Amino acid sequence: xxxxxxxxxxGRVNMVDISDKYPTKRTAVAKSEVHTRKDTIEKIISNxxxxxxxxxxxxxxxxxxxxxxxxxxxxxxxxxxxxxxFDFKINETSIEIFCKVTANDQTGAEMEALTGVSLAxxxxxDMCKAYDKRMTITNTMLxxxxxxxxxxxxx
Amino acid sequence: xxxxxxxxxxGRVNMVDISDKYPTKRTAVAKSEVHTRKDTIEKIISNxxxxxxxxxxxxxxxxxxxxxxxxxxxxxxxxxxxxxxFDFKINETSIEIFCKVTANDQTGAEMEALTGVSLAxxxxxDMCKAYDKRMTITNTMLxxxxxxxxxxxxx
Amino acid sequence: xxxxxxxxxxGRVNMVDISDKYPTKRTAVAKSEVHTRKDTIEKIISNxxxxxxxxxxxxxxxxxxxxxxxxxxxxxxxxxxxxxxFDFKINETSIEIFCKVTANDQTGAEMEALTGVSLAxxxxxDMCKAYDKRMTITNTMLxxxxxxxxxxxxx
Amino acid sequence: xxxxxxxxxxGRVNMVDISDKYPTKRTAVAKSEVHTRKDTIEKIISNxxxxxxxxxxxxxxxxxxxxxxxxxxxxxxxxxxxxxxFDFKINETSIEIFCKVTANDQTGAEMEALTGVSLAxxxxxDMCKAYDKRMTITNTMLxxxxxxxxxxxxx
Amino acid sequence: xxxxxxxxxxGRVNMVDISDKYPTKRTAVAKSEVHTRKDTIEKIISNxxxxxxxxxxxxxxxxxxxxxxxxxxxxxxxxxxxxxxFDFKINETSIEIFCKVTANDQTGAEMEALTGVSLAxxxxxDMCKAYDKRMTITNTMLxxxxxxxxxxxxx
Amino acid sequence: xxxxxxxxxxGRVNMVDISDKYPTKRTAVAKSEVHTRKDTIEKIISNxxxxxxxxxxxxxxxxxxxxxxxxxxxxxxxxxxxxxxFDFKINETSIEIFCKVTANDQTGAEMEALTGVSLAxxxxxDMCKAYDKRMTITNTMLxxxxxxxxxxxxx
Numbered sequence: 022x023x024x025x026x027x028x029x030x031x032g033r034v035n036m037v038d039i040s041d042k043y044p045t046k047r048t049a050v051a052k053s054e055v056h057t058r059k060d061t062i063e064k065i066i067s068n069x070x071x072x073x074x075x076x077x078x079x080x081x082x083x084x085x086x087x088x089x090x091x092x093x094x095x096x097x098x099x100x101x102x103x104x105x106x107f108d109f110k111i112n113e114t115s116i117e118i119f120c121k122v123t124a125n126d127q128t129g130a131e132m133e134a135l136t137g138v139s140l141a142x143x144x145x146x147d148m149c150k151a152y153d154k155r156m157t158i159t160n161t162m163l164x165x166x167x168x169x170x171x172x173x174x175x176x
Numbered sequence: 177x178x179x180x181x182x183x184x185x186x187g188r189v190n191m192v193d194i195s196d197k198y199p200t201k202r203t204a205v206a207k208s209e210v211h212t213r214k215d216t217i218e219k220i221i222s223n224x225x226x227x228x229x230x231x232x233x234x235x236x237x238x239x240x241x242x243x244x245x246x247x248x249x250x251x252x253x254x255x256x257x258x259x260x261x262f263d264f265k266i267n268e269t270s271i272e273i274f275c276k277v278t279a280n281d282q283t284g285a286e287m288e289a290l291t292g293v294s295l296a297x298x299x300x301x302d303m304c305k306a307y308d309k310r311m312t313i314t315n316t317m318l319x320x321x322x323x324x325x326x327x328x329x330x331x
Numbered sequence: 332x333x334x335x336x337x338x339x340x341x342g343r344v345n346m347v348d349i350s351d352k353y354p355t356k357r358t359a360v361a362k363s364e365v366h367t368r369k370d371t372i373e374k375i376i377s378n379x380x381x382x383x384x385x386x387x388x389x390x391x392x393x394x395x396x397x398x399x400x401x402x403x404x405x406x407x408x409x410x411x412x413x414x415x416x417f418d419f420k421i422n423e424t425s426i427e428i429f430c431k432v433t434a435n436d437q438t439g440a441e442m443e444a445l446t447g448v449s450l451a452x453x454x455x456x457d458m459c460k461a462y463d464k465r466m467t468i469t470n471t472m473l474x475x476x477x478x479x480x481x482x483x484x485x486x
Numbered sequence: 487x488x489x490x491x492x493x494x495x496x497g498r499v500n501m502v503d504i505s506d507k508y509p510t511k512r513t514a515v516a517k518s519e520v521h522t523r524k525d526t527i528e529k530i531i532s533n534x535x536x537x538x539x540x541x542x543x544x545x546x547x548x549x550x551x552x553x554x555x556x557x558x559x560x561x562x563x564x565x566x567x568x569x570x571x572f573d574f575k576i577n578e579t580s581i582e583i584f585c586k587v588t589a590n591d592q593t594g595a596e597m598e599a600l601t602g603v604s605l606a607x608x609x610x611x612d613m614c615k616a617y618d619k620r621m622t623i624t625n626t627m628l629x630x631x632x633x634x635x636x637x638x639x640x641x
Numbered sequence: 642x643x644x645x646x647x648x649x650x651x652g653r654v655n656m657v658d659i660s661d662k663y664p665t666k667r668t669a670v671a672k673s674e675v676h677t678r679k680d681t682i683e684k685i686i687s688n689x690x691x692x693x694x695x696x697x698x699x700x701x702x703x704x705x706x707x708x709x710x711x712x713x714x715x716x717x718x719x720x721x722x723x724x725x726x727f728d729f730k731i732n733e734t735s736i737e738i739f740c741k742v743t744a745n746d747q748t749g750a751e752m753e754a755l756t757g758v759s760l761a762x763x764x765x766x767d768m769c770k771a772y773d774k775r776m777t778i779t780n781t782m783l784x785x786x787x788x789x790x791x792x793x794x795x796x
Numbered sequence: 797x798x799x800x801x802x803x804x805x806x807g808r809v810n811m812v813d814i815s816d817k818y819p820t821k822r823t824a825v826a827k828s829e830v831h832t833r834k835d836t837i838e839k840i841i842s843n844x845x846x847x848x849x850x851x852x853x854x855x856x857x858x859x860x861x862x863x864x865x866x867x868x869x870x871x872x873x874x875x876x877x878x879x880x881x882f883d884f885k886i887n888e889t890s891i892e893i894f895c896k897v898t899a900n901d902q903t904g905a906e907m908e909a910l911t912g913v914s915l916a917x918x919x920x921x922d923m924c925k926a927y928d929k930r931m932t933i934t935n936t937m938l939x940x941x942x943x944x945x946x947x948x949x950x951x
Contacts, residue, residue, distance in 0.1 A: 036859050038879030040821055040898045046195055053623075072561055077387050081250045084191050085395075086558055088246055088254060091863055093551055093605055094612050095856045096537055099863060099877060102254060103282065104193030123195045127878065131619075132612050139604045139623070140558055147559050147597050154596075154628055154639055158518075158604070161623035174619055201815055208468075227406055232697050236870045239811050240705075241403055243866055243874060248396055248450055249457050251382055257874060258902065259813030278815045286464075287457050294449045294468070295403055302404050302442050309441075309484055313363075313449070313471035318464055329464055346704050348724030350666055350743045356505055391560045394501050398556055398564060401708055405701045409708060409722060412564060413592065414503030433505045437723065511660055542852050546715045549656050550860075553711055553719060567719060568747065569658030588660045673933075692871055706868055713861055713915055714922050716847055751929075752922050759914045759933070760868055767869050767907050774906075774949055778828075778914070778936035783929055794929055 036096050042127035044101070047168035049122050051134035053142045053161040056115045061152045065145075066111060075148045076116075080107040083120055083141030090136045100126040105137060118142055119164075129169050135161065191251050197282035199256070202323035204277050206289035208297045208316040211270045216307045220300075221266060230303045231271075235262040238275055238296030245291045255281040257288060262296065273297055274319075284324050290316065346406050352437035354411070357478035359432050361444035363452045363471040366425045371462045375455075376421060385458045386426075390417040393430055393451030400446045410436040415447060428452055429474075439479050445471065501561050507592035509566070512633035514587050516599035518607045518626040521580045526617045530610075531576060540613045541581075545572040548585055548606030555601045565591040570602060583607055584629075594634050600626065656716050662747035664721070667788035669742050671754035673762045673781040676735045681772045685765075686731060695768045696736075700727040703740055703761030710756045720746040725757060738762055739784075749789050755781065811871050817902035819876070822943035824897050826909035828917045828936040831890045836927045840920075841886060850923045851891075855882040858895055858916030865911045875901040880912060893917055894939075904944050910936065 065075045072078075084105045091099040104123035109116055120137035122130040142158040149156060166174045220230045227233075239260045246254040259278035264271055275292035277285040297313040304311060321329045375385045382388075394415045401409040414433035419426055430447035432440040452468040459466060476484045530540045537543075549570045556564040569588035574581055585602035587595040607623040614621060631639045685695045692698075704725045711719040724743035729736055740757035742750040762778040769776060786794045840850045847853075859880045866874040879898035884891055895912035897905040917933040924931060941949045 035855065035882050036877075036880040038881065038898050040878035040900055073390075074384065074387055077384055078391060078560065080190065080383075081388060081391055082558070082560060085247070085250050089558075092860070093547070093554075094609060095543065095547060095860050096612060099254075099874075101256075101876075102191075103195035105191040106193065107190050123193050125195055131615065132608065135608055135611060135623075139608060142626075143597065143600055143604060144559060146600060147561060150596065154631075155641060156627075158600075158626035159624045161607075161626075162621070163619055166619075176620060228700075229694065229697055232694055233405065233701060235693075235810065236698060236701055237403070237405060240867070240870050244403075248392070248399075249454060250388065250392060251457060254874075256876075257811075258815035260811040261813065262810050278813050280815055286460065287453065290453055290456060290468075294453060297471075298442065298445055298449060299404060301445060302406060305441065309473055309476075310486060311472075313445075314469045316452075316468035316471075317466070321464075331465060345700065345727050346722075346725040348726065348743050350723035350745055390500065395557070395560050402705070405705050409564075409719075411566075411721075412501075413505035415501040416503065417500050433503050435505055538855075539849065539852055542849055543856060545655065545848075546853060546856055550712070550715050564719075566721075567656075568660035570656040571658065572655050588658050590660055698870065702868070702870060709868075713857070713864075714919060715853065715857060716922060751925065752918065755918055755921060755933075759918060762936075763907065763910055763914060764869060766910060767871060770906065774938055774941075775951060776937070778910075779934045781917075781933035781936075782931075786929075796930060 036098065039098060039127040044126050045168050047124045047126060047129045048166065049130040049134040049163065050165040051120050051138045051163050053118045053138035054115050054159050055142050055145045055156055056159060057149060057153045057156040059114050061149050062111060062114060064152060065149070070148055072148045075145055076109050078148055079118065079141040079144040082144035083107055083137040086140030087120065087122055087133045087137035090133045093136060094132050097132050098128050100124045100128060100130060100133070102133065107141065116145060129166055131163050131166055135163060191253065194253060194282040199281050200323050202279045202281060202284045203321065204285040204289040204318065205320040206275050206293045206318050208273045208293035209270050209314050210297050210300045210311055211314060212304060212308045212311040214269050216304050217266060217269060219307060220304070225303055227303045230300055231264050233303055234273065234296040234299040237299035238262055238292040241295030242275065242277055242288045242292035245288045248291060249287050252287050253283050255279045255283060255285060255288070257285070260292060271300060284321055286318050286321055290318060346408065349408060349437040354436050355478050357434045357436060357439045358476065359440040359444040359473065360475040361430050361448045361473050363428045363448035364425050364469050365452050365455045365466055366469060367459060367463045367466040369424050371459050372421060372424060374462060375459070380458055382458045385455055386419050388458055389428065389451040389454040392454035393417055393447040396450030397430065397432055397443045397447035400443045403446060404442050407442050408438050410434045410438060410440060410443070412440070412443060417451065426455060439476055441473050441476055445473060501563065504563060504592040509591050510633050512589045512591060512594045513631065514595040514599040514628065515630040516585050516603045516628050518583045518603035519580050519624050520607050520610045520621055521624060522614060522618045522621040524579050526614050527576060527579060529617065530614070535613055537613045540610055541574050543613055544583065544606040544609040547609035548572055548602040551605030552585065552587055552598045552602035555598045558601060559597050562597050563593050565589045565593060565595060565598070567598065572606065581610060594631055596628050596631055600628060656718065659718060659747040664746050665788050667744045667746060667749045668786065669750040669754040669783065670785040671740050671758045671783050673738045673758035674735050674779050675762050675765045675776055676779060677769060677773045677776040679734050681769050682731060682734060684772060685769070690768055692768045695765055696729050698768055699738065699761040699764040702764035703727055703757040706760030707740065707742055707753045707757035710753045713756060714752050717752050718748050720744045720748060720750060720753070722750070722753065727761065736765060749786055751783050751786055755783060811873065814873060814902040819901050820943050822899045822901060822904045823941065824905040824909040824938065825940040826895050826913045826938050828893045828913035829890050829934050830917050830920045830931055831934060832924060832928045832931040834889050836924050837886060837889060839927065840924070845923055847923045850920055851884050853923055854893065854916040854919040857919035858882055858912040861915030862895065862897055862908045862912035865908045868911060869907050872907050873903050875899045875903060875905060875908070877908065882916065891920060904941055906938050906941055910938060
């Protein structure tokens, strides 16, 4: 691939060339958690948050952000996303956010899933910040990925 | 597809998973109409609108918007657009806008064609609003679609 | 403003220079209608549409699009939007969409309000197209605008 | 503000109208942490990560994302950002990311600062995921905000 | 401004804090040139280029790009653009592109004007590349800027 | 492809329909040059520019811009980019920027490579404009392209 003779100062790779790989089905599942007070969670459950439905807004925010991943993360390839699925588990003082991204590409969808949960979490913060500015977004991580030659990964 | 065990509160689907479908050639044709006064149409025909060439600007606006569809419509998949074609029919007191989008994907191009005509219509409004604030955009609809397992559609 | 001596071929204005105007409070209200079948409306009312809450999604789509107006409509200035408010009136076979945009700028918010209702209408189409491909978006128009030296406008 | 008579089904507010407030200087500081293995941190410190300089890329990613906040978070107003400043503290097995956003607006910059640190954290994940897929982004929170009638906040 | 105690590794500034400056009227004028063959220029003049009107498309491309400058150039502040004006001088084997950007802000509009001419030039390349792949974009430079405490600049 | 009967006024093509072509591997290499003073180059080499690392920022700016090409250049198709590689040659009073884009598509990557070098050049201008406002971006051109039925091109 390297036909350049005077590489950049550090000889660093750029956006990795994946043109000789075949597209295969890829999935990635990420999670994140938003921790807040019990009364904020109660407002969310009873759909009593003034700015609107928190879970619905978080889901749409996360889907929209996952599709923008290659614009937000500079070295990400634009990939052929074929599905984005969100799930929310509401606990006493936290919401767990799960995002599964399916793609058919030469490279994986980990960053899309992680970007999805991260922005969904930020949307929850935005919807509820009038009630609790101390909300914390935590444990954002990759849970699982399948497809690709580096093999499957399950945390 | 559903490996999540605690689905979101309403059990709603998210961005539909199309990873097990094959890409096929898809086309979609949409139309919209902008109604205005006779003298505004005459300005458009004689290329006498101060802000510039109305039809050319509307076409470029529509093409650009059609390519942004998956960013604007939250549950749309990014699709492999292979062609966008605009056509304009100028009547005495209206302009009809037609947009045909061709794609090679697992899902159709209806929203792309509808977004294309809608933004082309808004561009016409913007170019001519100094002459007629009462312009109305109307009859935005899907005329035809081909490809995909749900079969062809002609209105 | 024109210090260029060899103007573009047609001597057309470009993006109008508003630098010598003062920012003032502006409002614009636009509407649009989506016409569909009675049973689709019933699904929307009972929150029975598989893709999710139609009105909530349309509202968020419209807000997001209104903020992107200066990116979508080439000759629009980026304006200081201070509020975007949506309202929906659900009839037997149609939904009326209203969008009010408030801004503090040297130029008005008409295109923002029109872009808002247009994209909210397209979102409704997208959510319900599995039930009715013949839905029509119609009567997109400016209802009212206030502020600015050209005076108020009420349709 | 509410001149609509048939409010949306739940009577929810939309994008809050801030047109009657005065712009004042606002600051917000947020933080986030990326936890990884000691050897990954060593690669980052020695500038030995194949994809490039991790801290520099994270900073530019965070700045770019903070400027896109009103596009990513649906109910955020576009605000007049006047400065974005990042800082990184590298520990034995974690990197702490700090982002301070300054704005001159009618509303605060909390979401901008939180979006900045979140995307900077995701950029670090992307740069280093070849070495450690178990990296975790955690403790994303607002540390401080000043300006605005709700008063200052320090965590 | 610097309240961070453990600055990033190199102590570099980030996006400069301009919050203590007053907005003033700013203008910037940039130019660029596209060099091609005589017969390509003749096609442009006679409006005979198959892809459409070259000058009109270049102008709209440049206006749209100038508005995106703070998204494309990472350390640029989003500024209050109040006008964008393009001008084209067509010579025997070249087109000169001029862009004047007017803004009311705490920082200047140089990058907006330079981004405007650069993208207008790329649009000309795109429209005409079927006729001449050897077209060259050259002499992109700032001609003039006014406003701001660093004083006026005329090249 | 043309099923429209009342083509637009000039009968112009729109966004060319490539749906009947097969995707093949494409590469395009473009270059651009930034000319400045010797002392500015010395600051860049010694990593002494106050705004940060010039080459690293230019590279990331160019990669990000190349991915946005179909948004910036109205008639460009969105293509399946598989790699983006930048190289910089630093001379006494100039920097040469090279960008190679690899894609797997029915159409080529020339505009992506040209957009990449153009924005990388603008980023260098932005980083260094405090030292030299007379910097000039010049000789932006396509050096090479491979793949596609129109055959290879080497300048």
